[in-house]
Amino acid sequence: MKNKIVIAVDVMGGDKSPGVVIEGIELFQKQHKVANLYFKLFGKKSEIESRVEGRFAKANIEYEIIDAPNVVLPDDKPSLVIRNKKDSSMYMAVVAIKNGEADAMVSGGNTGALMVVSRFVLGMLANINRPAAITVLPKIEGQFAILDLGANTECSSEFLVQFSIMGTAFARAVMMVDNPSVALLNIGSETNKGKDSLKEAFISLSQNRDMINFDGYIEPDSLIHSSIDVVVTDGFTGNILLKSAEGVFDMLKDTIRKALKSYFFPISSLISKYRISKEMSRFDPALRNGAILIGLNGIVVKSHGKSDARFFANAIKVAYYAVHNDINSHIVNSTEEII
Amino acid sequence: MKNKIVIAVDVMGGDKSPGVVIEGIELFQKQHKVANLYFKLFGKKSEIESRVEGRFAKANIEYEIIDAPNVVLPDDKPSLVIRNKKDSSMYMAVVAIKNGEADAMVSGGNTGALMVVSRFVLGMLANINRPAAITVLPKIEGQFAILDLGANTECSSEFLVQFSIMGTAFARAVMMVDNPSVALLNIGSETNKGKDSLKEAFISLSQNRDMINFDGYIEPDSLIHSSIDVVVTDGFTGNILLKSAEGVFDMLKDTIRKALKSYFFPISSLISKYRISKEMSRFDPALRNGAILIGLNGIVVKSHGKSDARFFANAIKVAYYAVHNDINSHIVNSTEEII
Numbered sequence: 095m096k097n098k099i100v101i102a103v104d105v106m107g108g109d110k111s112p113g114v115v116i117e118g119i120e121l122f123q124k125q126h127k128v129a130n131l132y133f134k135l136f137g138k139k140s141e142i143e144s145r146v147e148g149r150f151a152k153a154n155i156e157y158e159i160i161d162a163p164n165v166v167l168p169d170d171k172p173s174l175v176i177r178n179k180k181d182s183s184m185y186m187a188v189v190a191i192k193n194g195e196a197d198a199m200v201s202g203g204n205t206g207a208l209m210v211v212s213r214f215v216l217g218m219l220a221n222i223n224r225p226a227a228i229t230v231l232p233k234i235e236g237q238f239a240i241l242d243l244g245a246n247t248e249c250s251s252e253f254l255v256q257f258s259i260m261g262t263a264f265a266r267a268v269m270m271v272d273n274p275s276v277a278l279l280n281i282g283s284e285t286n287k288g289k290d291s292l293k294e295a296f297i298s299l300s301q302n303r304d305m306i307n308f309d310g311y312i313e314p315d316s317l318i319h320s321s322i323d324v325v326v327t328d329g330f331t332g333n334i335l336l337k338s339a340e341g342v343f344d345m346l347k348d349t350i351r352k353a354l355k356s357y358f359f360p361i362s363s364l365i366s367k368y369r370i371s372k373e374m375s376r377f378d379p380a381l382r383n384g385a386i387l388i389g390l391n392g393i394v395v396k397s398h399g400k401s402d403a404r405f406f407a408n409a410i411k412v413a414y415y416a417v418h419n420d421i422n423s424h425i426v427n428s429t430e431e432i433i
Numbered sequence: 434m435k436n437k438i439v440i441a442v443d444v445m446g447g448d449k450s451p452g453v454v455i456e457g458i459e460l461f462q463k464q465h466k467v468a469n470l471y472f473k474l475f476g477k478k479s480e481i482e483s484r485v486e487g488r489f490a491k492a493n494i495e496y497e498i499i500d501a502p503n504v505v506l507p508d509d510k511p512s513l514v515i516r517n518k519k520d521s522s523m524y525m526a527v528v529a530i531k532n533g534e535a536d537a538m539v540s541g542g543n544t545g546a547l548m549v550v551s552r553f554v555l556g557m558l559a560n561i562n563r564p565a566a567i568t569v570l571p572k573i574e575g576q577f578a579i580l581d582l583g584a585n586t587e588c589s590s591e592f593l594v595q596f597s598i599m600g601t602a603f604a605r606a607v608m609m610v611d612n613p614s615v616a617l618l619n620i621g622s623e624t625n626k627g628k629d630s631l632k633e634a635f636i637s638l639s640q641n642r643d644m645i646n647f648d649g650y651i652e653p654d655s656l657i658h659s660s661i662d663v664v665v666t667d668g669f670t671g672n673i674l675l676k677s678a679e680g681v682f683d684m685l686k687d688t689i690r691k692a693l694k695s696y697f698f699p700i701s702s703l704i705s706k707y708r709i710s711k712e713m714s715r716f717d718p719a720l721r722n723g724a725i726l727i728g729l730n731g732i733v734v735k736s737h738g739k740s741d742a743r744f745f746a747n748a749i750k751v752a753y754y755a756v757h758n759d760i761n762s763h764i765v766n767s768t769e770e771i772i
Contacts, residue, residue: 330628341654353709374685
């Protein structure tokens with residue numbers, strides 16, 4: 095398996111597992127036809143075997159199944175998982191990274207448990223205290239990375255500075271931006287606005303402008319017109335932004351659908367529908383699924399729990415490119431430069 | 434002036450004052466033709482006089498101009514305004530409420546100063562500690578009120594409980610909902626999610642379900658499908674939600690515009706454009722402008738500083754109906770019942 099990227103998959107994680115997870119792997123391989131990829135499937139062997147047999151061979155997917163008798167449930171307490179569910183698919187898939195048997199893992203399971211297990215098993219990169227969830231979202235022109243999306247409800251200024259470093263490394267490694275601009279999410283652009291943690295991080299980042307391309311505060315409504323590459327915030331605020339955006343997106347999709355439900359102008363409605371859905375495809379949440387839990391000493395990708403195969407396929411893509419572009423070396427190098 | 438509703442207007446507040454403010458008053462009266470309304474215009478008399486002369490008489494607007502020689506600037510410190518700018522249009526308009534010379538005031542000026550001046554001059558309603566900014570936003574079906582939108586960056590659980598009471602009173606008085614359902618904005622619906630202040634407010638509100646129709650936690654993406662009437666959050670989070678929604682709305686409007694910029698199907702594009710913009714009109718931010726600073730012993734309405742006449746006209750509408758429906762008595766009665 096030298097020269098192969100090995101991805102460990104928690105086949106039992108997520109609302110529609112194992113079906114959607116297996117379909118997602120198949121879909122990824124159909125879409126990307128990656129030659130140097132090997133899957134380690136963690137879960138109940140008997141359940142998985144019958145579902146993948148034949149099917150994966152046909153799709154040219156190289157894999158093995160590792161039997162994990164236990165499953166992490168959506169409301170399992172993280173501390174309990176560490177104590178009593180070392181034989182779960184999630185736990186075992188994370189351990190595979192630790193043991194050098196996998197380069198990354200993907201799970202659609204219990205977010206809190208995934209966070210705590212990953213941190214406990216893998217530990218953190220040097221100079222980083224806490225993992226943060228990072229993903230890429232669209233702007234009017236281009237896209238931006240945002241972290242944290244929910245791993246840390248409240249964040250000190252030190253965390254926000256570390257997130258800025260990790261976000262910069264992520265933008266370089268995954269978004270291919272040489273000198274990414276970083277901004278702190280706030281409710282005003284004046285320096286006296288916002289929480290104390292933001293004000294302190296603002297000062298600290300301003301003093302490190304030679305290392306981080308810091309652009310000050312950004313508000314969500316000006317963000318979409320801006321040239322900012324990385325938006326830094328605490329996990330509560332990031333999660334609210336993400337879900338507010340999803341909510342408005344859904345609402346407007348519904349509104350457009352109603353507007354174009356035409357009995358009188360069927361052709362014009364059809365043409366418009368086609369053109370709008372083509373333009374809107376770049377906002378498609380399925381193509382944005384998969385948040386890296388960045389800062390860990392290993393690559394762990396969280397897929398949306400309610401996702402279908404298209405979502406899961408994209409989470410695998412995120413894991414694949416994070417390994418391929420060696421994102422963690424970028425972070426380690428950046429932190430060494432700055433801290 | 435008995436039986437008339439008197440609205441004090443800070444004519445000098447906002448980026449495009451006094452022009453936009455004067456146009457806004459004119460537009461409101463054109464749209465609503467309210468008979469029992471009287472405007473007190475606070476600002477530089479010489480500047481205002483020449484602009485309204487003839488014009489307001491023609492539009493049947495009853496008014497007087499009260500000369501205020503000073504102006505609150507966008508970056509004036511609130512404490513400084515209280516000490517040194519008692520002769521400003523904003524300050525004098527708030528004092529008019531205090532002295533019983535006006536029933537409400539509207540300003541598009543410096544939010545922080547407006548907050549602090551209002552609290553200092555008017556004081557709070559009984560059992561309420563801090564004012565909160567409240568407005569109405571659209572859902573897929575109907576609308577919901579949300580507070581706080583930015584008056585209080587961080588909030589204790591006591592504040593969140595008081596906001597729930599004020600939001601309930603607002604929904605009764607302004608949205609005409611008899612038994613409004615209230616939810617706390619959070620990043621999950623599980624009881625162990627979110628900040629401590631939220632968890633404490635959750636317990637307190639759960640114990641007062643006979644008084645407040647408390648529905649637990651709500652996430653922004655499920656909110657738009659929900660039957661929730663009042664969403665309660667701290668000012669930082671509320672402001673992020675509002676601006677995220679505005680940002681996504683702008684981005685999708687831009688996307689639709691691009692999609693329908695047709696060279697080949699001009700008719701179908703035109704028809705679709707018309708139908709979509711008709712459906713989308715209910716999201717029009719101009720028709721949603723005007724946040725009440727609720728909890729004060731008087732009615733103060735904040736208009737967006739960057740607004741045009743349509744925005745300002747709507748802020749006047751909010752003030753008018755808040756007086757007309759006697760929103761503060763609703764709050765006082767509710768708090769007496771609950772606290």
